[in-house]
Amino acid sequence: MQVASSDLKTAAKIHDDESLDFTFRDLSFTTGKGKNAKRILNQMSGAFKSGQLTAILGPSGAGKSSLMNILAGLKTSGVEGQVYVNGVDRELKSFRKHSVYISQQDHLLTNLTVDEYMISAAHLKLGNRVPINDKLSMIEHVMKTLGLTESRRTQIGCLSGGECKRLSIGLELLDNPDILFLDEPTSGLDSSASLQCVGLLREIARSGRTVVATIHQPSSRLLDYFDHLYIVACGSCIYQGPIGSLVPYLQRANLNCPSYHNPADFVMDVACGEYGDVLPGLVSGIENGRLIYQENSASAMAMQSSAPVVESQMDDTKDVTVTLMGGGGSSKKEKPTYSAPFHTQVAVLLERTWRIIWRDKMLTKVRFFTHVFLGLLVGTMYWLGGNDAAVILNNASMLFFNLLVILFASTMPTVVTFPLERKVLVREHLNHWYSLKAYYIAKTIADIPFQVLFPGIYVSIVYLMSSQPMSADRFAMLMGITISLALCGQGIGLLLGAFFDIQVAVFLAPTGCIPFVLFAGFLVNLNSVPYYMSWMTYFSFMRYAFEGSMLSIYSFDRPLLTCSKMYCHLRYPHKLLEQFDMAESSYFLSVVGMLTFFLVVRVIGYFALSFKLKYMR
Numbered sequence: 001m002q003v004a005s006s007d008l009k010t011a012a013k014i015h016d017d018e019s020l021d022f023t024f025r026d027l028s029f030t031t032g033k034g035k036n037a038k039r040i041l042n043q044m045s046g047a048f049k050s051g052q053l054t055a056i057l058g059p060s061g062a063g064k065s066s067l068m069n070i071l072a073g074l075k076t077s078g079v080e081g082q083v084y085v086n087g088v089d090r091e092l093k094s095f096r097k098h099s100v101y102i103s104q105q106d107h108l109l110t111n112l113t114v115d116e117y118m119i120s121a122a123h124l125k126l127g128n129r130v131p132i133n134d135k136l137s138m139i140e141h142v143m144k145t146l147g148l149t150e151s152r153r154t155q156i157g158c159l160s161g162g163e164c165k166r167l168s169i170g171l172e173l174l175d176n177p178d179i180l181f182l183d184e185p186t187s188g189l190d191s192s193a194s195l196q197c198v199g200l201l202r203e204i205a206r207s208g209r210t211v212v213a214t215i216h217q218p219s220s221r222l223l224d225y226f227d228h229l230y231i232v233a234c235g236s237c238i239y240q241g242p243i244g245s246l247v248p249y250l251q252r253a254n255l256n257c258p259s260y261h262n263p264a265d266f267v268m269d270v271a272c273g274e275y276g277d278v279l280p281g282l283v284s285g286i287e288n289g290r291l292i293y294q295e296n297s298a299s300a301m302a303m304q305s306s307a308p309v310v311e312s313q314m315d316d317t318k319d320v321t322v323t324l325m326g327g328g329g330s331s332k333k334e335k336p337t338y339s340a341p342f343h344t345q346v347a348v349l350l351e352r353t354w355r356i357i358w359r360d361k362m363l364t365k366v367r368f369f370t371h372v373f374l375g376l377l378v379g380t381m382y383w384l385g386g387n388d389a390a391v392i393l394n395n396a397s398m399l400f401f402n403l404l405v406i407l408f409a410s411t412m413p414t415v416v417t418f419p420l421e422r423k424v425l426v427r428e429h430l431n432h433w434y435s436l437k438a439y440y441i442a443k444t445i446a447d448i449p450f451q452v453l454f455p456g457i458y459v460s461i462v463y464l465m466s467s468q469p470m471s472a473d474r475f476a477m478l479m480g481i482t483i484s485l486a487l488c489g490q491g492i493g494l495l496l497g498a499f500f501d502i503q504v505a506v507f508l509a510p511t512g513c514i515p516f517v518l519f520a521g522f523l524v525n526l527n528s529v530p531y532y533m534s535w536m537t538y539f540s541f542m543r544y545a546f547e548g549s550m551l552s553i554y555s556f557d558r559p560l561l562t563c564s565k566m567y568c569h570l571r572y573p574h575k576l577l578e579q580f581d582m583a584e585s586s587y588f589l590s591v592v593g594m595l596t597f598f599l600v601v602r603v604i605g606y607f608a609l610s611f612k613l614k615y616m617r
């Protein structure tokens, strides 16, 4: 892959450029409380400059990811210390808007092509103010730079690991972020793809951005691509400075890297304690990151004369030139707005979701055929019984069974798909593509056609086969209740999928619905429910759905039913309603009950998702 830095620079011109250096002082991070408290980072300091590619290196469990999450602003609780941007206190919301975080796993929408993903990202990240031609040329530049032009029409699910990684980076480059954080960008890549990836990051850094990447066991060739090295061991900084100065710094502590040995491997062995208890000396030698070690002729002299070896000291309070990111008195606080207006966010997300659903034909087909199959099965089972008083209780059972089919068929697809999609949401939302509200509304709207179509097909089949009254009003009323139930079911799926992992959500979806089913008025008559539990029936959307279904079929002065036997006890439809304690019930109230449940479950789902994104991602 040929990296074209001029392309990156051209692309950068579409937006205002901003060089952001950042420094951090005495950063500590503790998890847990009381006896369970665990100190992960110990008063670390450091400085990362724009135009430089910085590597955070260290053994597994040293605290690299924790440090980067804190610097990127993704972790805030349990954190002490200061982070400065261009010398002034970081204002977190504003900072998040100017930085992107690229996680180790590439959570991408696998059913889109590279082109489609880029275009939707450009609409979301660049907004309406950038003309479409500029967006397209920006995409062109980024694709060319990343070597993705050849794969532009390939679906993301078919890309190689290296291409996925480059795409993840490319998507975030579209709005020209000032700071890029990458968690192990080379993990899962072979050595050549790793070199390409890090080479690309260096070029991105050269175009004026601050690029920080955690890295695991880099080869010496890979290490050479980095400008600045920050080494973490046991939650402290043991080295900060250029690559070339690492070996001389270690020599100061009598740690001599053997010739032809990869310095990265050597320092990892040191950090793991294989050379004795040298870490405290290394930490204090670099003042836990307050200093940047710079080996040159002066320092060599300094070493000989036992003078301090550290050449440059970070200064995070002088030369304050840019106030964009700061929270200090002179700095301008920005509103955490998104580039695209709300309606554009919803429109782009809707279009993208529908495209994905269209491509994911398997799930759509399975949903379609399941509804048709169950419709035919139930229709055959209750064949032509709708107007026969001899099987009137069977018909009521069928109406109840229909509700169970619709409930589970609408809940489960969301329960199983949403936890996977949530990872993409986390990445895109945290990188400021769109608001959670826009996503949630788009997600709700996108599934509505399917929640109308599939239950509609099922109900039509069953209605005709079981010979329910040939009345458009009754059919429409039953259909209305069924669709409302499907929307409630989807809301429950979204709520569970938003908050829980897939295993828990899949368990909770059916078991969580049982109380609602129990208090629906079919298994136990509503008047027989113990008085101390009767209030629960008002919270059961299944009660409203069952009442609504029964009233649609048997209320509104339905005439006497036919009787295929000598004697039928329940030929009067209102008698059946009395038997189910529904004689006084109102169809209108059933609809209101369902709509209320629908709204409540959606609102709770939104807050659950928002809570999850904030505190539990």
Ligand SMILES: Nc1ncnc2c1ncn2[C@@H]1O[C@H](COP(=O)(O)OP(=O)(O)OP(=O)(O)O)[C@@H](O)[C@H]1O
Binding pocket: 031, 032, 038, 040, 058, 059, 060, 061, 062, 063, 064, 065, 066, 067, 216
């Ligand atoms: N929320 C947490 N609760 C308890 N311990 C935590 C938490 N987050 C991190 N740790 C611990 O902090 C230490 C550092 O974790 P971190 O993920 O930052 O390490 P790392 O250097 O990135 O490791 P790796 O290279 O293996 O990903 C680990 O021992 C980890 O178990």
